[in-house]
Amino acid sequence: MKIIKLPLLPQITVLLISAAFVDSALAAKGWGVTGEEIARFDAKVVDILCELSGDCPENCGGGKRQLGLIDSEGKLILVGKNKSPFSGAAVELLPFCGKQVTADGLFTENRGVRLFALQFVREGSDGKWRGATRFVNDWAERNGFAADSAEAKQWFRNDPNVIRIIERDGLLGLGKEADKEFLAGMGMAASAQTASAPNGQALFGQRLCSTCHGPEGKAPIQSTYPKLAGQNKEYLVQQITDIQSGARNNGLTAVMKPIVQKVTAEEIEAISEYLSSVPR
Numbered sequence: 717m718k719i720i721k722l723p724l725l726p727q728i729t730v731l732l733i734s735a736a737f738v739d740s741a742l743a744a745k746g747w748g749v750t751g752e753e754i755a756r757f758d759a760k761v762v763d764i765l766c767e768l769s770g771d772c773p774e775n776c777g778g779g780k781r782q783l784g785l786i787d788s789e790g791k792l793i794l795v796g797k798n799k800s801p802f803s804g805a806a807v808e809l810l811p812f813c814g815k816q817v818t819a820d821g822l823f824t825e826n827r828g829v830r831l832f833a834l835q836f837v838r839e840g841s842d843g844k845w846r847g848a849t850r851f852v853n854d855w856a857e858r859n860g861f862a863a864d865s866a867e868a869k870q871w872f873r874n875d876p877n878v879i880r881i882i883e884r885d886g887l888l889g890l891g892k893e894a895d896k897e898f899l900a901g902m903g904m905a906a907s908a909q910t911a912s913a914p915n916g917q918a919l920f921g922q923r924l925c926s927t928c929h930g931p932e933g934k935a936p937i938q939s940t941y942p943k944l945a946g947q948n949k950e951y952l953v954q955q956i957t958d959i960q961s962g963a964r965n966n967g968l969t970a971v972m973k974p975i976v977q978k979v980t981a982e983e984i985e986a987i988s989e990y991l992s993s994v995p996r
């Protein structure tokens with residue numbers, strides 16, 4: 717009898733090890749950000765605004781409110797992004813409104829604000845674990861995409877509301893013109909025009925001139941910085957070249973000098989041509 721029992725031991729060990737693997741496969745994963753802390757704890761799902769203000773609509777606001785957790789010490793925990801990029805966890809927590817759950821995820825800290833990113837959740841302490849991936853599935857269904865489609869993975873680029881808002885306010889929320897200038901400054905919107913002949917107007921943004929001298933060289937960011945619009949072209953070429961070479965050097969020149977180091981003579985010509993054509 718003893719001979720039969722012995723070979724069972726390794727099998728039990730294997731079972732224990734695989735059980736450990738199953739569990740760790742379900743556990744939250746880190747993102748590699750500073751101050752992160754993987755955590756699993758018991759908590760109650762609450763409507764944050766209701767907790768703070770006493771204004772408590774039915775069913776935790778039906779998905780229109782931010783939901784949070786109250787841990788066993790009675791601490792209110794803000795639940796932010798879940799497993800899917802840029803999505804909050806309201807959709808994931810809503811089915812558990814007012815209930816006790818086990819939450820598994822990652823605490824992160826951003827400028828003193830501690831947020832919990834929910835990755836898995838189960839009802840009570842022995843319910844079935846569920847990945848906090850409902851948001852994307854929901855989104856895909858609402859918008860007519862397969863849940864595992866490329867569109868759903870990048871839902872934030874394909875969401876009709878997001879697209880409408882960017883269309884209206886631009887990527888920076890400052891309007892589409894500001895986007896153009898910003899992207900040009902980052903060297904991200906190389907237009908066909910700039911590839912052939914240098915385009916003074918585009919270069920004025922791309923070379924970051926407008927960040928100090930303002931759009932069209934009309935509204936400098938400091939009252940001591942010069943306006944450039946409508947200035948004589950030859951004068952502009954001379955001044956920029958002199959600032960670049962160091963021939964012009966007074967207190968404020970140092971601010972601009974590093975910026976013009978890599979601007980070519982051809983580009984200086986084009987920018988000056990453009991600036992001289994802008995009405996004051």
Ligand code: HEC
Nearest residue numbers: 923924925928941942952955956966968969971972975987
């Ligand atoms: C970081 C801020 C900054 C940036 C960026 C910048 N400038 Fe300037 N620019 C200045 C300041 C400050 C002065 C005044 C310098 C002085 O008093 O000598 C100046 C002066 C000038 C002048 C001389 C104006 C005059 O009336 O004499 C020209 C022309 C000029 N900048 C063009 C440009 C162009 C073209 C670019 C982009 C390639 C550029 N600047 C980028 C800050 C900046």
